Amino acid sequence: MVFSRFLLISASFAVLAACSRGGETDGETTYIEDDASSSEPGEEAEAVWRAATPEDAADKFTYSNYNDIRVTHVDLDLNIDFDTKVISGSATLDFEREKNDVDTLVLDANDLKIEMVEAHVGGDWITAGYTMGPDDEVMGSRFAITLPDGADQVRVAYETSPDAEGIQWLSPEQTAGKQHPYLFTQFQPLYARTMIPLQDTPAVRITYDAHLTTPPELIAVMSARQDEDGDRDGDYSFRMSQPIPSYLLALAVGDIEFKAINDHMGVYAEDYILDASAAEFEDTPMMEEAIEAFYGPFRWGRYDQIVLPPSFPFGGMENPRLSFMTPTLIAGDKSLTNVVAHELAHSWSGNLVTNSNWRDAWLNEGFTSYVENRTMEALYGEERAVMERSLDKKSLMEDVAGAARPELTALKMPTDLGHPDDAFSDVSYVGGMFFLKFLENRFGRETFDAFLKDYFDHFAFQSITTEDFLTYFEDNLWADHPEAVSQAEINAWVYEPGFPDTIEDPQSDAFDKVTAQMNAWLGAGDVDGFETSAWTTHEWLHFIRSLPDNISVEQLAALDGRFSLSTSQNAEIANVWYQTAIKAGYEPAFEPLDDFLMRVGRGKFIYPLYQTLVDNGRREWAVAVYERARAGYHPIAQRRIDAIFAG
Template identity: 45%
Template sequence: MPRSFIADPHSHARPNEVVVRHLTLDLDVDFDSHRLTGRATYDLEHRDQQATRLVLDTWQLDVVAVGDVDGNDLPFSLGTHDPVLGSALTIEVGALDRVVVQYATSPEARAVQWLEPEQTASGKPFLFTQSQPILARTWIPCQDSPGIRVTYDAAVRVPSDLLALMSAENPTERSTDGRYEFSMPQPVPSYLIALAVGDLEFRELGARSGVYAEASVVEGAAWEFADTEAMIEAAERLYGPYRWGRYDILVLPPSFPYGGMENPRLTFATPTILAGDRSLVTLIAHELAHSWSGNLVTNATWNDIWLNEGFTVYFETRIDEEVYGAPYTTMLLRLGRQDLERAVADETPRDTWLELDLAGRDPDEGPTKIPYEKGSLFLRLIEETVGRERFDAFLRDYFDRFAFESMDTATFLKHLSDELLDPAGVSADDLQLEAWVHGPGVPSNAPDYAADAFDRVDEQVAALLGGADVATLDTDGWVSHQWVHFVRALPVDVGAATLRAVDGRFGFSASGNIEIATAWLELAVASGYVFEEPDVDRALADFLHRHGRALYIRRVYTRLAASERGLERAREIYATARPTYHSVSQAVIDRTLTP
């Protein structure tokens, strides 16, 4: 028998007793009532032969009936509702190996966003799910823990003028009757089960990659993502074969709360990466890297999220280096370090450890950049210590050895020592390993990266602050990462005249690049400039209404909330912007604007 499942503080499930191995969904999508209705069938494994109960996670689901495959009712109960964890659905299964749950979702299901026709480019309704971290239970009764994997298939019925897609084998054209069938033969955790329905078109990118989007977006997206096949090939050269068949991308409407979501076979992506110059497509490298770190080898609980995200940021930058070169990657590493330093300053010391302690908390409330950037920096340190060739061999073996399994921090650290550090003659003390994993902040042995491209930016910032006219600055050939660094390098007290001059020349307030626009609005708010310039204030309001990507709107709202005047303006904007946000973004900003 496989090793025991690790106890997950964010799930009611008892997988060491009875665990789900395969899920079959049969669902109707009702845009009028904002409900999914149908049934889920579960193939079970009794890991404890004495166990007679199956425990599933639910969140405000209407459980209509529970029975065996012959239609005989089975006893079941719903536990007390917890605002974060929902309710345990306990089913008396006896020795049965298949059970059926008939159910309907609530219109308030937090994983599902229903978009009205006026919220889409096509003028037709749209829905998408976002199940990470523990929201799958709001639309599927399931064992909602990242350490539990299932294969699944589904039949989904939608209006005949819309296309349905899942994190599975997908169609590229609409059916005539609105019925779609899906299969995911590789086992995945519940947070990677995804559904989207909309007026979508498909464009091929390569032999095993393509993009779905609304008609007005799809051609631009196909151009933006032209390097996808090259990224897949680079990833395979580094760490072994891509094991999911196809790698397709779905561009969602602006309310999608994340940059991307690594749903297997179908990455969900924000339209904010469609900058028109391919400057933000490193996000695709990130989501593709998750096909190994996260989807293939998955964190056992959300306390171990760095094993997903830290590995993925490291892998992402290695893909970028393969495709775009080392100088490009060094800029990303420098920006990532800036993000990490800011996160360390903003978070509580305990939330800056790599191994988190999220028990009793919504895992969505955990730290944002720490698992990503501190985790990646730790892996960079290991690479520098043992050598790239040796570290690459270790990682490739790691993905092979633990494919389609889960990993916790303690098990990984033992594997790291046994298979890499000890043979290389490197001790835990040499790495300051405990300080990295179980200590606050950034340890003193963190790698540092010089970027000539940023040095050129710093020279121009120094000239500007020394009195040079903005028209004389040498910015020819700068890429978006240099512009972000330029804005971040401007001091908060630089003065309204200088901010007016740089905005007038470089058009930061009107930037279509979300990285640049966010950095600029943060500076404009922190300096008070936004309150002096009506045009910048209008740009601020437009930004917060147009985008729903949680990481970036949170940064701007956080800056606003730092002053009484800013907090008042933030609440004024949020009152009309909130209904357009996904529940994930709503929860983040609700907390940000609550004293």
């Protein structure tokens, strides 16, 4: 065991001593300085990481009583109706009682119209009573089913709402082919309940089967083993035999095609972008090999990707066996494929080992960002990995500086987290990555890799808390290397707001050269003297982000005239350029910005662009664009942008 000057005790005993963080607790654990008199001179008190109690570790964003009774399998039989924008049918749920006397199964439901509820008892289906609670704006409704004696399954007949936030229905005009409609889901973090009544929390893992009926001219795919006959016939069956949290259920239906990359990887997409997507993602097998060499075998059978329409609000979504991807990744030069590495890495961190509630989102996203960066280094060299960490750190520091409150800048999110979306900031992604990078530097890469490989294997197909990780870390790494880190350092990284001085400061020689060119130009140089032919996307991002706040319109015009930045087809470059142009009032960028906001729905780009417009006196212009663009955005994006305009 590790020796330390701090003891960790449960919050119920917090009255015994003052907390080492100014008397505040994180809701689960209190840190107290050990009384030196209790030890012999030079002896330190033993550190004990105590797992959170069930009450403290509970997911506050679910109504379900999963600690009493737990759903284990869902069988779906659903019809997809594009005319009414409704999914209807039945969900049959298997469950196991954690407590023998439980007579109620509480599920999550959001805008579901319940038609009938039945319970399976002794081989027969009988009508079961239920209550549907009031609708909460964030959580939806508490759906409580009364279980007859001996019930071992429930079956719910229902239909979804046309306005379900987790489901986007696209008209033919909103697709590239313009001939057929399209549907895709996005369930992270709590939107599976808008399509299926279930225990919608990452603490619960389920297997599932699904039978779907769709228009016969469309293909349906899910985050599962795909329909084995592969025929375009409107009748599709799927099976996910490995237990996953509900947010990893996923569905897409549209006029899509498939192109193989190798024997267990391929790409689905609309025809217009299929070949380009397969070419852009052709390094995915090498990414898989790199991660397997570090952290053990890929355990999901296939790894396919689907490139969705532009309204998909994220860069990627790690749905097992079928990652969802934004078309903004198709840059033609593989410069943005770190997102591919990220979603693939989730096959280990997030999908295999999952945070049990969104307060611990860094366990998913920080680990994945770390594995992503290691993968990019293995494939493309240390310089690219360093450049990406350098850019990420700058974004992290901006996130921390602009946080609504300090508690949201600790890896462990506060107990009063208002919405799980608040956990998905650079704090969880980049901050978590830099914490693991800190541990790698202290323990050594070879030792730390071996530890992570064992960690993924030990917790495979489980949902865990931050404290579960820390306990495993203490027992299986820190105990063997007690001098590598201190208790105070771990506390500062995980529980304290902001980030400690021990965070890495990545330095890129390539960025230094870019900065030197920029400074020479700003010092009355000629824009024609720029040498950018070998610049990567990362160097362009560094350059634009490093432009001074007082950059003039004339200087931006010179750059735009030379490099056509306002019409860049690289969405990452265009995004940072537009933000710079908005702040400087560079008018020639506004027409292409209008076009960008009309055709791109990825939140990473459109949220900060609308916010920057509002913050820089362009609210009226932004509202006019949004009125035209809103119908093409995902409901999640609509909610976020509505909030921007609402202040």
